[in-house]
Structure formats: structure tokens, C-alpha cells
Amino acid sequence: MAVLVAVCALQSQAQVTGSATFVSDYRFRGVSLSDDRPAAQLAIDYDLPASGWYAGGMLSSARLDATHTVQLLAYGGHAWRISPNLSWETGVRYTRFTGHDSYAYGEAYVGVAFKQLVGRVYYAPNYFNANYPVWYAELNDSHALFGNWYAFAHAGYLRRNGSVEEYHTSRFRSDVRAGIGYALDPWNFQLSWATARGAPDVVFGYPEAMNVTRDAWMLSVSYAW
Structure with a gap:
């Protein structure tokens, strides 16, 4: 989801794709x-390559405040090709969770892609x-290795506005993810x-969970159509 680029190819017809995924641990921005x-996820993407418009959504099982819930995420945006290897995009996303405390929020984004490198x-x-x-x-970046193997990496930086004096800590957080894949x-x-x-976590409003680790190995298996 984080490395979605809607201008990979120019075609005249819309494309609809989907995937089902099982992950050993669902990590979001660290x-x-x-x-x-573990968590189970279902995603669908709708892409209009000729115009650059795209939209999609995801459902994922989650566990917040020691309660089982489901995350619902929807997004839409537009991408522009600058050159064969360079493009930029802008869009919006909306996220909420089922249950009494929905933690619902929206966000806007802008991005630039150069080959497999996406910011x-x-x-x-x-x-x-x-x-x-x-x-x-x-x-985010990914590179083919040999055969069907590839490597990928992600780095993120989070900054909160507003006072954090009550927490006696900083307003910043960084996260890194790296791994290998087989397609x-x-x-x-x-x-x-x-x-x-x-x-x-509490500084940014993430629902607290007891004894959650900051470092983790993760395994995922996806089926796409």
C-alpha cells in the first residue's frame, strides 16, 4: 500500500486489482x-492509467486497547508522469476502526516516484x-535480486504538532523496515x-497495548488477482 504508484504504464482502460494477505504482525509506521x-487483510485498487486517477481501499483485522477490531482504509488520488522514470502524485486517505472508539482520521499527501524509489x-x-x-x-525502495527474489526497504519520520510537555519526551519518531521477498x-x-x-505511542494518539515490542520480524503471504 505504501509504495502504490498509479502511473506505471499508460493504458486506455481501467484496471481493478485485489489481494488477500496474511501477516504475522501488522505494523503501521512502526x-x-x-x-x-497475526492479522488478515483484504485490499482492492481501481486504476485509470490513461488519466492518472486511482482509488482503493483495505480491510485489516486489528487489536486495539486489547480489543479485536477491523481497520477500514480508503484512499484516492491523481498521478502525473513527468518523464518515463519520474512522476508525482497527490491524494487523500481516510482511516477508521470498528467499535466504540473509531480513532477515525483523514490525511492528505503528496509524493514523488523515480523508478522504484517512492517518497x-x-x-x-x-x-x-x-x-x-x-x-x-x-x-520506499525495492530492487530485483535474481530470479523471483527482490529486496525492499522503508524509512519513515513522524512529527507531532502541539505541546508534549506532559509526556516529558520529544515530538519525533522514526521507523525502519527492510526485508526480502519472493514473487x-x-x-x-x-x-x-x-x-x-x-x-x-501515547504521544501520537496510538491506542495503547500492553508489552508491544518496537522491534519485530514479520512474515507475510499474499495472493493477488
């Missing part, structure tokens, strides 16, 4: 939204419905390691 437990900057005026704005910048159409297998450093 935070486990599944309480260090984005997000702004959420009410991150996780915690009544303060948050900026997030990310950089055997229509299956995709990934093994990765993720870590996060900086301010604790």
Missing part, C-alpha cells in the same frame, strides 16, 4: 496495530482523532525486520 499478533509526505490535522496535527514523511505469480512472500525509535 507501531503494531495487531498487538504483536511521500502526509499531513493529518487530527491524527487518530487525538486532537492535534501530525506530519509523516516516508521513503511467484499470483503469490508473494516477504520476510522483513522492523524497528521504531523516538517518542512513545
Whole structure:
């Protein structure tokens, strides 16, 4: 989802794709939204390559405040090709969770892609419905290795606006993820390691979970159509 680029090819007809994924731990910007437990996900993408418009959504099982829930994420945007290897995009995303505390919030983003390297900057005026704005910048890359093997990496940086004096900590947080994958159409297998450093989850409004780790190995299996 984080490395979606809608201008990979110019075609005259719309494309609809989907995927089902099982992950050993659902990590979002360095935070486990599944309480260090497995999660199941379903995604669908709608792409109009000739015009640059795209939209999509995802459902994911989650565990917040020690309660099982489902995340609903929807997004839409537009991408422009500058050259065969360079493009930029802008769009919006909306996220909420089922249950009494929905933690609903929206955010806007702009991004630039050069070949497989994709960078984005997000702004959420009410991150996780915690009544303060948050900026997030990310950089994603992937490279073919040999055969069906590839390597991928992600780096992110989160900044919260507003006072953090009550927490006696900084307003910044960074996260990194790196791994290898094996693509055997229509299956995709990934093994990765993720870590996060900086301010604790509560500073950014993430629902607290007991004893959630900041470092984790993750395994994912996806089926695409």
C-alpha cells in the first residue's frame, strides 16, 4: 500500500486489482496495530492509467486497547508522469476502526516516484482523532535480486504538532523496515525486520497495548488477482 504508484504504464482502460494477505504482525509506521499478533487483510485498487486517477481501499483485522477490531482504509488520488522514470502524485486517505472508539482520521499527501524509489509526505490535522496535527514523511525502495527474489526497504519520520510537555519526551519518531521477498505469480512472500525509535505511542494518539515490542520480524503471504 505504501509504495502504490498509479502511473506505471499508460493504458486506455481501467484496471481493478485485489489481494488477500496474511501477516504475522501488522505494523503501521512502526507501531503494531495487531498487538504483536497475526492479522488478515483484504485490499482492492481501481486504476485509470490513461488519466492518472486511482482509488482503493483495505480491510485489516486489528487489536486495539486489547480489543479485536477491523481497520477500514480508503484512499484516492491523481498521478502525473513527468518523464518515463519520474512522476508525482497527490491524494487523500481516510482511516477508521470498528467499535466504540473509531480513532477515525483523514490525511492528505503528496509524493514523488523515480523508478522504484517512492517518497511521500502526509499531513493529518487530527491524527487518530487525538486532537492535534501530525506530519509523516516516508521513503520506499525495492530492487530485483535474481530470479523471483527482490529486496525492499522503508524509512519513515513522524512529527507531532502541539505541546508534549506532559509526556516529558520529544515530538519525533522514526521507523525502519527492510526485508526480502519472493514473487511467484499470483503469490508473494516477504520476510522483513522492523524497528521504531523516538517518542512513545501515547504521544501520537496510538491506542495503547500492553508489552508491544518496537522491534519485530514479520512474515507475510499474499495472493493477488
